[in-house]
Amino acid sequence: MSDVARLAGVSKMTVSRVLAGGNVSQATRERVQKVIDELGYVADAAAGALSSGRSDFVAVLVPSLASSNFSDTVRGLSAAIAPYGLQLLLGDTDYRLEQEEALVRSMLRYQPRCVALTGRHHTEATRTLLKRADIPVVEMWDLPSDPIDMSVGFSNSKAARAMVRYLHDKGYRRIGFLGGAGELDRRGLDRMRGYVAEVKALGLGEPRVIRVGESPVTMSHGAPALGALLETWPDTDAVMCVSDMSAFGAIMECHRRGLSVPNDIAVAGFGDFEVAWCSYPTITTISVDAYGIGLRAGDALLAALGAIEQEGQPRTRTVKIEYTVVPRDSA
Amino acid sequence: MSDVARLAGVSKMTVSRVLAGGNVSQATRERVQKVIDELGYVADAAAGALSSGRSDFVAVLVPSLASSNFSDTVRGLSAAIAPYGLQLLLGDTDYRLEQEEALVRSMLRYQPRCVALTGRHHTEATRTLLKRADIPVVEMWDLPSDPIDMSVGFSNSKAARAMVRYLHDKGYRRIGFLGGAGELDRRGLDRMRGYVAEVKALGLGEPRVIRVGESPVTMSHGAPALGALLETWPDTDAVMCVSDMSAFGAIMECHRRGLSVPNDIAVAGFGDFEVAWCSYPTITTISVDAYGIGLRAGDALLAALGAIEQEGQPRTRTVKIEYTVVPRDSA
DNA sequence: TTGAAAGCGCTACCAG
DNA sequence: CTGGTAGCGCTTTCAA
Numbered sequence A, B: 001m002s003d004v005a006r007l008a009g010v011s012k013m014t015v016s017r018v019l020a021g022g023n024v025s026q027a028t029r030e031r032v033q034k035v036i037d038e039l040g041y042v043a044d045a046a047a048g049a050l051s052s053g054r055s056d057f058v059a060v061l062v063p064s065l066a067s068s069n070f071s072d073t074v075r076g077l078s079a080a081i082a083p084y085g086l087q088l089l090l091g092d093t094d095y096r097l098e099q100e101e102a103l104v105r106s107m108l109r110y111q112p113r114c115v116a117l118t119g120r121h122h123t124e125a126t127r128t129l130l131k132r133a134d135i136p137v138v139e140m141w142d143l144p145s146d147p148i149d150m151s152v153g154f155s156n157s158k159a160a161r162a163m164v165r166y167l168h169d170k171g172y173r174r175i176g177f178l179g180g181a182g183e184l185d186r187r188g189l190d191r192m193r194g195y196v197a198e199v200k201a202l203g204l205g206e207p208r209v210i211r212v213g214e215s216p217v218t219m220s221h222g223a224p225a226l227g228a229l230l231e232t233w234p235d236t237d238a239v240m241c242v243s244d245m246s247a248f249g250a251i252m253e254c255h256r257r258g259l260s261v262p263n264d265i266a267v268a269g270f271g272d273f274e275v276a277w278c279s280y281p282t283i284t285t286i287s288v289d290a291y292g293i294g295l296r297a298g299d300a301l302l303a304a305l306g307a308i309e310q311e312g313q314p315r316t317r318t319v320k321i322e323y324t325v326v327p328r329d330s331a
Numbered sequence C: 001t002t003g004a005a006a007g008c009g010c011t012a013c014c015a016g
Numbered sequence D: 001c002t003g004g005t006a007g008c009g010c011t012t013t014c015a016a
Helices: A002-008 A012-020 A026-039 A045-052 A068-084 A097-108 A124-133 A156-169 A186-201 A219-232 A244-257 A274-278 A290-309 B002-008 B012-020 B026-039 B045-052 B068-084 B097-108 B124-133 B156-169 B186-201 B219-232 B244-257 B274-278 B290-309
Strands: A057-062 A087-092 A114-118 A137-140 A150-153 A175-179 A208-211 A238-241 A266-268 A285-288 A318-320 A323-326 B057-062 B087-092 B114-118 B137-140 B150-153 B175-179 B208-211 B238-241 B266-268 B285-288 B318-320 B323-326
Touching (some): A012 A026, A045 B045, A057 A068, A068 A087, A068 A114, A068 B087, A087 B087, A097 A114, A097 A124, A114 A290, A150 A290, A156 A175, A156 A266, A156 A285, A156 A323, A175 A186, A175 A244, A186 A208, A208 A219, A219 A238, A238 A244, A274 B219, A290 A318, B002 B012, B002 B026, B012 B026, B057 B068, B057 B097, B068 B087, B068 B290, B087 B097, B097 B114, B114 B290, B137 B290, B150 B290, B156 B175, B156 B186, B156 B285, B156 B323, B175 B219, B175 B244, B186 B208, B219 B244, B238 B244, B290 B318
Parallel strands (some): A114 A137, A137 A150, A238 A266, B057 B114, B114 B137, B137 B150, B150 B318, B175 B238, B238 B266
Antiparallel strands (some): A285 A323
């Protein structure tokens, strides 16, 4: 920056102002910009952050980048913050809370302006770290009863119950559930609990739960899970799956077995992924606006940052995201 | 850090050494660590980077985070660098070179230690910026004839030719290609060119190319593309698709039309995504080790960083990644 | 093994 | 509208 200042015949401060878009006369601005371009000068963001006391980072933690769900949420978040010149600091927790804690710890070293993380379950240390950081925090994809700060999401358990009711309304009475075996996918567990609760509430007999494969469950788990379900409860007339991925795997297994969907057995998914409307038959599912969750989370964070600057503004604490049962051909 | 030093009765330097794992007596180390834990002190990485002159960042640019291809590559890269305490600075270019340029510009402000980006096509400004930054750079998923620095990938065009030969060997003679309409997915275009070249080389008549949907092509484009293909060339006996996603969409459309795959028409994909072995029928495809590309790219970057430290080491410039035709049921 | 001083490259603040 | 000064929180370097 000294070099630029010297060559342009101005002070470092003026160069800094040109870069930040401050009050500089048109003539000076052009002269400085010309030197910057010629030199290919790139300002050091670390020095800027240190000096100004605030970084451009927004820390974002998702369980997996591979899931279209979460990558859509990241895109939404990114779209919300991009106009403000903020940088995403993205971390993939691989569905593990200890990994989340490690990432939070490491990201906090960069003094992010705010943090977005997924779910309502975190280690105690994570909560402490975030509260002590004293920056806006938003939990996504869930509605925590005891939020760290803000939250943008929905009740996965209630959404699953809505699907059971839908199947019940369609006349199905022997409804099974396919989910993952592990404890990692908390939202998947919530969906399973919702299924169990609603099956009991409707008096549909003992819950028929099959848990195959380490969470999160993917396409490949759908086939063996369906097999296990039909072996244990051969008279099952409908099956809801923890996600569209496993629903798809189950449907392909039905093709293989010559079972007609939904005539021989109905199949429902969760998430409204692309596969749900591209597969044959199209998959009945719960639609959740993953991109919208990211967008709203970004808005909440930006509002909180703005509110902090203007002191004592009222802050949105919770944004409920709508979900809907999308009837298609599979159930 | 001053607070920690004062409370522990040592100098700031000693605290810094404890954090960095330097030479500190066991007793002192424990005392300092205790104060750090009590205070919940988190060192400022920006200040550290400024002072030491080097950051912990590895800048990574992919066309899309939603594609399992690229998220696997990111996971591989992440796995390679994690043991060295480096931080991923991740950017999604949305397949647009101008977006890539903007992200490179913005990430370079954080003085990353090295950069990984996707493909061999970049704006001139991107190339200049990266060369001027004078840090290790690796281009992934392609084999540039004029690399910026290093590269880890394969020839998408040759891979596509291999698939045409496979279909030819299986006896198919009227082979079509389904790809995207735009110019954005450069690797998709390379595959299409490879298809055209091999069809001509084998004397299979005029290429049968259908381009539907803005690139990158997804599941939903497969169905209309197959429709267009059969309308234009009704006697087509095999179709290869730019990716497994569109192959899947095409196969589902075959189900809808009552066409048997591969008896009425064979379908091949590209990428060996999960859907390729979970769908019915399973999809013949080209398998590429996406995770391995990330891993090898990370290794190359680390080696380059090491080589820089030890001066004049020979550096790996190009890593060729293997691909194989995986015969399954669809072709 | 520990400490003191200098300074990384930038921006806040105040003067002009 | 522009410039000078101070200092952000750490690490490097050298000395003890």
